Amino acid sequence: MAETKYVGKTIRGKEAPRHVSGRGNFVDDIVLRGMLHAVILRSPHAHARIAKVDAEAALNHPGVLSVVTPADVQSMTRPFKPGRYAAGLTKPIFEYATAVDKVRYVGEPVAAVAARDRGSAEDALELISVDYEPLPAVVDTRDAMSPTSPPLFEELGANLAWRGFLTYGNIEAAFAEADQIVRERLKIHRYSSTPLEPFACIASFDASTQKLTVWVNAQVPEVIYDALREALGLEDVRVIIPDIGGSFGQKIHLIRKYVVITSLLALKSRRPVKWIEDRSEHMMAAGHACAQEFDVEAAVKRDGTVLGLRFKEIDDVGGSVSTLTIHFTNKLNNLTNTYKVQNISMEGYSVVTNKCPVVPNRGIGKPGMCFIWERIMDRIAEALSLSPIEVRQVNLVPPDQFPYTTPNGNVYDSGDYPALLQQALKSIGYEKFREEQRREREKGRLLGIGVVVGVEPGGRNAARDLAIFPEMKETPGSGGVNGATIKLEKNGTVALFLGSPNSGQSHETTSAQVAADILGISTEKISTSTPFDSDLAPWGVAAANSGNNFHLYDIGAVHGAATRLKEKILKLAAHVLDAAPAELTIENGTVHAPGSPLKKVTFAELGKIAYGNQALMPKGFEAGLQTTFYYTFPHADTNLVPGSDRKVRAQFTFSAAAHAVIVEVDRHTGKVHVLRYLIVSDNGVVINPRVVEGQAYGSAAHGISVALGEGFIYNSDGQLLTITLTDYGKSSTLETPRIEIEHHPVPSPFTALGQKAAGEGAAIPSPAAIASAVEDALRPLGVKVRELPLTPEAVWRLIKNAQGGNSKFEIRNSK
Amino acid sequence: MKQAVRVIVNGRLYEEEVEPRLLLPYFLRENVGLTGTHVGCVIGECGACTILLDGKLVKSCLLFAAQADGKSILTVEGLGQNGSLHPVQEAFIEHYGLQCGYCTPGMVLAAYYLLSKNPDPSEAEIRLGLAGNLCMCTGYVQIVEAVKAAANRMRQA
Numbered sequence: 026m027a028e029t030k031y032v033g034k035t036i037r038g039k040e041a042p043r044h045v046s047g048r049g050n051f052v053d054d055i056v057l058r059g060m061l062h063a064v065i066l067r068s069p070h071a072h073a074r075i076a077k078v079d080a081e082a083a084l085n086h087p088g089v090l091s092v093v094t095p096a097d098v099q100s101m102t103r104p105f106k107p108g109r110y111a112a113g114l115t116k117p118i119f120e121y122a123t124a125v126d127k128v129r130y131v132g133e134p135v136a137a138v139a140a141r142d143r144g145s146a147e148d149a150l151e152l153i154s155v156d157y158e159p160l161p162a163v164v165d166t167r168d169a170m171s172p173t174s175p176p177l178f179e180e181l182g183a184n185l186a187w188r189g190f191l192t193y194g195n196i197e198a199a200f201a202e203a204d205q206i207v208r209e210r211l212k213i214h215r216y217s218s219t220p221l222e223p224f225a226c227i228a229s230f231d232a233s234t235q236k237l238t239v240w241v242n243a244q245v246p247e248v249i250y251d252a253l254r255e256a257l258g259l260e261d262v263r264v265i266i267p268d269i270g271g272s273f274g275q276k277i278h279l280i281r282k283y284v285v286i287t288s289l290l291a292l293k294s295r296r297p298v299k300w301i302e303d304r305s306e307h308m309m310a311a312g313h314a315c316a317q318e319f320d321v322e323a324a325v326k327r328d329g330t331v332l333g334l335r336f337k338e339i340d341d342v343g344g345s346v347s348t349l350t351i352h353f354t355n356k357l358n359n360l361t362n363t364y365k366v367q368n369i370s371m372e373g374y375s376v377v378t379n380k381c382p383v384v385p386n387r388g389i390g391k392p393g394m395c396f397i398w399e400r401i402m403d404r405i406a407e408a409l410s411l412s413p414i415e416v417r418q419v420n421l422v423p424p425d426q427f428p429y430t431t432p433n434g435n436v437y438d439s440g441d442y443p444a445l446l447q448q449a450l451k452s453i454g455y456e457k458f459r460e461e462q463r464r465e466r467e468k469g470r471l472l473g474i475g476v477v478v479g480v481e482p483g484g485r486n487a488a489r490d491l492a493i494f495p496e497m498k499e500t501p502g503s504g505g506v507n508g509a510t511i512k513l514e515k516n517g518t519v520a521l522f523l524g525s526p527n528s529g530q531s532h533e534t535t536s537a538q539v540a541a542d543i544l545g546i547s548t549e550k551i552s553t554s555t556p557f558d559s560d561l562a563p564w565g566v567a568a569a570n571s572g573n574n575f576h577l578y579d580i581g582a583v584h585g586a587a588t589r590l591k592e593k594i595l596k597l598a599a600h601v602l603d604a605a606p607a608e609l610t611i612e613n614g615t616v617h618a619p620g621s622p623l624k625k626v627t628f629a630e631l632g633k634i635a636y637g638n639q640a641l642m643p644k645g646f647e648a649g650l651q652t653t654f655y656y657t658f659p660h661a662d663t664n665l666v667p668g669s670d671r672k673v674r675a676q677f678t679f680s681a682a683a684h685a686v687i688v689e690v691d692r693h694t695g696k697v698h699v700l701r702y703l704i705v706s707d708n709g710v711v712i713n714p715r716v717v718e719g720q721a722y723g724s725a726a727h728g729i730s731v732a733l734g735e736g737f738i739y740n741s742d743g744q745l746l747t748i749t750l751t752d753y754g755k756s757s758t759l760e761t762p763r764i765e766i767e768h769h770p771v772p773s774p775f776t777a778l779g780q781k782a783a784g785e786g787a788a789i790p791s792p793a794a795i796a797s798a799v800e801d802a803l804r805p806l807g808v809k810v811r812e813l814p815l816t817p818e819a820v821w822r823l824i825k826n827a828q829g830g831n832s833k834f835e836i837r838n839s840k
Numbered sequence: 841m842k843q844a845v846r847v848i849v850n851g852r853l854y855e856e857e858v859e860p861r862l863l864l865p866y867f868l869r870e871n872v873g874l875t876g877t878h879v880g881c882v883i884g885e886c887g888a889c890t891i892l893l894d895g896k897l898v899k900s901c902l903l904f905a906a907q908a909d910g911k912s913i914l915t916v917e918g919l920g921q922n923g924s925l926h927p928v929q930e931a932f933i934e935h936y937g938l939q940c941g942y943c944t945p946g947m948v949l950a951a952y953y954l955l956s957k958n959p960d961p962s963e964a965e966i967r968l969g970l971a972g973n974l975c976m977c978t979g980y981v982q983i984v985e986a987v988k989a990a991a992n993r994m995r996q997a
Contacts, residue, residue: 038933044941045929045948047876047916054875144859221880221888221942221976270878270942271976304881529940529977715936719982723939726979750885750974758967758980 031538032778035715036548039533050267050556052225052242053301060227061090062143063290063300064150065283066136067310068128071162071344071379071743072177075126075135075155082152083138088145091294092153093137093286095125101289102256105281109487109501110348112494113187113375116180118346122256122285128157129177129344130381131745132309134282139290139298162743166318166341166376177344177377186342187349187375189493191671193360193432194368199333203324207408211319211400212812213393213792215341215737217312218386218727219755220528222270223302224311226284228291236261237288243280244272244528245569246559252281257288267556269528269570273727273785274385276528277571278348279312305748312384313737315352316341317393323401324368329409329416333368336397340375345382349375352383354493355390358675359789361431362398363442363478364420369432379743385571387724387788391482392731399477399793400811403800413797414450417478418443428774433492434664434672435482437679438773438781440707442478445769449476449683449705452767458687466805471690472700473802476683479790481708483573483782484658484677487566492667504661507578508563511540511586513594513650515636517614517629519544519551524564525579526557530784531716532575536583538712539778543587544594545611546628563653573782577678578656580712584777585654593650594631600643601626601634660775678773680781682706684725684794690802695821697733697799699762706766709773709781717783722764724784728791730756734816754816803827847908849874850918858905865889867905868915876916876945880974887973890946891915897953899972916945919952927997928952928990937986939977947973951987959995961987 043049080092104119111118123134136153140146163169163177169184176184200206227240237259243249246264253262269276283300291298302311317340324333340352353373360369402420406413421442422429429437450456455474462472488503510522521540523532533553541548562568567578594616595606602609602625604618611617616631618624634641635650642648658677667673687701704721711717735754738746747753772779792813799820800810806827812819842857849872856871868877868891880888882901889900892914919926928951931937938944947970954961954969961969966987967980975983 035936038936040941041933041936041938042925044938044944045916045932046920046925047874047945049876049941049944051875051878051942053869053879144861219976221886221940221974222878223880268941270880271940273976301879304883304886529938531936531939715982719936719939719978722979722981723977724979727976749883750881755974755976757972757974758970758984761980763963763984764979764981 029542031541031548032712035713036534036538038531039537039553040531051222051270052227052240052267055227055240055267057227057229057297060297060299061139061141061294062146063137063139063287063298064143064146065134065286066150066153067306068124068131068133068135070128070157070159071131072160073128073157074160075124075128076158077156078136079154080136083149086145086149086152088140088142089138089149090296091139091290093289093293095123095135097289098123099125102285103258105252105347106255107347109490110351111346112490112497113189113350114346118178118180120345120347122282130379131743132306132381133344134286134310137286137290139294162379164378164380164739164741164743166339166378169376169378177379178346184377185374186346186377188373190372191493192370196333196335196368196370199368200324203332204327205325205408207323207325207401207405209321209401209404210811211321211396213317213396214813215313215316216731216735217314218273218275219750219753220271220273220275223304223307224276224280224283225301226287227297227299228284228288229297230288230291230295232295234261235259236263238263238265239284239288240265240267241280241284242266242269242276244269244276244526244571246526246557246564247566247568248277248281249284250559252285253288256285264559265556266526269526272528272570273387274389274571275312278384279382304750308748308753309745310381313343313381314386315383317352319397321397321401323405325405325409327409329405329411329419331364331366331420334366335370337372338374340373341378341380342375343378343380343382346377348383351385352390352393354490356394357433357489357492357673358482359391359394359480360433362395363422363480363681364398365422366420367432380739387727387785391789392728392792395479395789396793399790399797403797414476417446434667435675436663438775439709439771440679440681441771442681445681445683445705445707446478448767448769449685449703452705453685453687453701453703471692471802472687473690473798473800474685474687475794475797475801476685477790477794477797478681478683481573481680481682481782481786481789482676482678483680484577485567485572485574486665486674486676488666489673489675492671492673502566503666504657505567505574505578506565506655506657507567507574507582508565508653508655509579509582509586510563510651510653511590513590513628513632515632517627517632519546521551521553521583522562523553523579524562524582525568525575526570527555528570530575530720531713532579535712535716536579539580539583540587543584543591546614550614563655565655573784576780576782577658577776580780581656581777582654585656586652589652589654590650593652596643597631597635597646598626601641678709678776678781680708680783680786682786682790684790686794686798688798688802690799690820692824695817695824697815697820699729702729702762703765704787705769707769707771708783709770709776710779711768711770712778712780718766720783721766721787725764725787725791726756726761728788729762729795730760732792732795732813732815734814736814843906845905845909848912850915860904860906862905864900864903864905864908868900874915874917878942878945880942887946887950888943890949890973892949892953897950916948919948926952927993928955931986931990931993935982935986935989937983943973943975947975947983951990955991955994960991
């Protein structure tokens with residue numbers, strides 16, 4: 026793009042003024058006339074058969090207008106289609122919005138009540154009697170895989186619900202050729218990103234037109250749209266998504282259950298119904314990131330070169346089959362991380378347990394994949410007596426090999442990984458720190474440094490899943506599509522309609538910056554329309570505020586729509602000014618023709634013509650100044666759909682970063698203090714630096730908090746012990762370090778502006794960075810860090826065990 | 841049985857009959873109609889519902905509406921004057937001290953309160969002052985920068 030008056034600059038945010046003044050528009054801020062308030066009855070058991078549900082008394086309670094029971098759900102709705110997240114299912118399992126015959130996790134929805142006020146609904150909820158026949162809870166994945174374990178789904182016969190294997194290159198040869206095999210077992214726990222605004226939904230059904238309208242804080246309109254049509258059999262469904270109070274993947278999947286339940290209450294009562302989840306409900310039942318266990322083996326040469334990587338993964342997917350394989354399949358997205366390894370094989374086990382179902386969360390399986398790589402790199406360094414930096418350097422994809430195709434078919438668009446690593450080492454003062462560390466160790470201080478690298482993929486390709494499930498009956502589609510509409514109003518201002526919702530990533534701001542540069546108009550003259558409305562928005566399958574889609578599909582669509590609008594503006598202006606379009610220039614909303622300063626026409630004047638003065642339009646000109654553009658990634662041909670080699674582009678752009686962190690461990694308490702946390706980030710051409718930095722700060726802070734302690738804990742009965750944010754261990758301002766960021770952009774050759782993704786990225790390497798630094802701090806004690814989280818208790822135990830002493834307290838938790 | 845509540849919100853008197861169990865943030869949102877006070881946990885952990893009650897910073901979800909009887913409340917909607925934003929609000933905009941906006945009203949009020957007590961806080965004091973307000977989006981870096989900038993602006997004003 027020739028002019029960038031706005032792209033690359035931090036402009037005044039468009040969303041911020043409404044939020045700082047309390048004028049955000051969240052679902053709970055919306056009130057409809059006659060609206061009822063819903064509450065949900067949830068299972069107190071981890072595993073039980075539902076013998077009987079009696080809701081008669083609740084229905085007769087004053088103020089109550091409708092009740093939904095499992096029997097209603099079975100008679101009024103159809104089960105959800107399994108979808109691609111559950112493609113590995115060998116037998117059909119019917120899952121509805123509520124439990125119907127069994128409950129499989131604490132907090133699973135069983136029934137719901139809608140009343141004129143929330144208090145009455147809550148009172149009535151207590152009048153619903155459910156006879157449960159409790160069953161033994163299956164909590165531990167190893168126990169769950171035993172043939173004697175009580176099956177969660179009788180149809181499957183076992184709790185090992187899926188097993189799959191995939192290999193690229195010649196893994197056997199790589200291992201045969203190796204100088205050494207390095208092995209490790211690693212674990213990541215259950216966590217979430219706990220958006221501050223819990224799930225929220227309003228459903229309103231117009232019986233006269235059979236139209237259902239829902240307002241919901243869902244990230245992916247398609248999930249809600251399809252779920253309502255499939256479950257309720259309605260044709261006319263409208264999904265409105267106002268401001269979302271944080272999402273992070275959490276608001277993609279399970280939220281559909283609650284939209285269906287709320288809609289059923291609305292259908293039965295013929296009244297609008299609002300349902301607002303509370304915090305403990307969110308912690309129990311809104312979805313968790315998967316606990317993952319990895320057996321990793323690397324085949325290495327003496328110089329540290331990794332010839333091959335083999336890993337086996339056990340995923341604790343919780344009490345649903347609807348997201349059976351997402352944490353495994355998503356590892357295809359960053360399978361080789363930043364490394365040039367050619368041979369890699371993966372084996373996955375998805376185990377159902379009586380815990381909350383797993384859902385997407387800031388990178389889904391990608392933090393796990395990065396954890397595998399970066400932990401094994403440190404292990405290789407140890408085994409070969411090399412520096413951990415050296416081992417990484419020797420394996421990085423060299424900058425002259427981009428675009429670089431990974432053995433599993435990803436095409437890395439651009440990058441300079443050695444430069445990221447080098448800059449991180451320099452900026453953190455690596456060599457100097459090593460000296461300080463030596464000095465301080467002598468005084469007994471446990472200081473450590475971790476330096477890791479990771480990629481942040483962006484864009485989507487549903488055909489990816491065919492690499493793992495080539496037998497999929499229903500095509501998952503391929504690539505992605507999303508649109509944008511832009512309109513020059515008759516007063517000369519510009520209205521922009523995005524095809525996707527916004528949950529805090531400043532989409533209104535950055536899309537205006539892109540359009541402003543193309544149109545030659547101030548960003549202040551551009552307003553981006555909210556909320557997302559499926560009846561109006563130019564949306565496609567990538568209308569998903571997830572998977573780093575925005576930078577590719579939405580920005581691509583805005584760029585395309587604005588470029589088209591500009592052509593149209595110039596065509597009209599050329600006619601008015603009696604000039605050729607090519608010789609016109611636009612400056613600050615005015616089109617100028619050469620020859621005379623008087624030969625000019627403003628956008629407002631053009632608007633008045635386009636919407637009201639036919640005589641001044643060129644012959645054949647389509648009236649109006651509005652254009653829509655649907656974007657698909659133009660360089661998607663290679664490996665778009667996997668063939669027999671199973672190679673596939675899992676995503677389309679690849680940002681990358683090096684993370685360097687310095688920690689100090691308190692040897693007496695096990696508490697880890699993060700002293701410095703530095704990111705050197707390549708997000709391609711940055712549209713708005715403060716927006717990109719904000720995304721990195723936030724996702725890094727989450728990854729750090731995850732590594733140092735936030736997480737879900739179940740007891741052996743399958744009861745969740747962490748139903749509040751405090752018990753869960755969310756970091757506040759006091760625990761979160763002051764993260765530093767430096768940019769090292771390498772533009773993508775494939776995107777309109779050279780932009781790459783910037784969103785969940787820093788949550789991918791940060792858990793590995795912390796693990797690496799903590800292990801480095803504890804090196805004098807010979808401690809190995811193999812699992813997260815590194816709570817003070819866990820670190821204290823590592824120290825005690827390394828010192829040969831028995832840790833005094835035994836607390837048994839199943840994570 | 842309903843209970844009478846007389847409360848001044850952002851300088852204006854409201855008299856309402858409410859259920860004794862009605863929590864204060866719902867009173868502000870539903871009875872008074874000011875939806876800037878958000879609810880994120882209802883047990884005083886997250887700070888989204890932060891307000892000033894008789895000049896003190898409180899988490900409104902820990903109070904019943906009836907407990908505010910006879911008191912004066914400042915919510916985020918009452919911060920700016922005559923249609924212009926308060927310097928704390930301006931600084932949050934300029935420094936990208938927010939993303940999704942859900943924690944923002946509480947965060948802004950906590951920052952406002954902090955600066956009213958300590959006009960020149962250090963980074964550590966800012967972090968301590970905001971420790972009762974959780975944000976899941978920003979990692980706090982730009983929030984802290986916004987509060988520093990607001991402090992500068994207010995000292996110069």
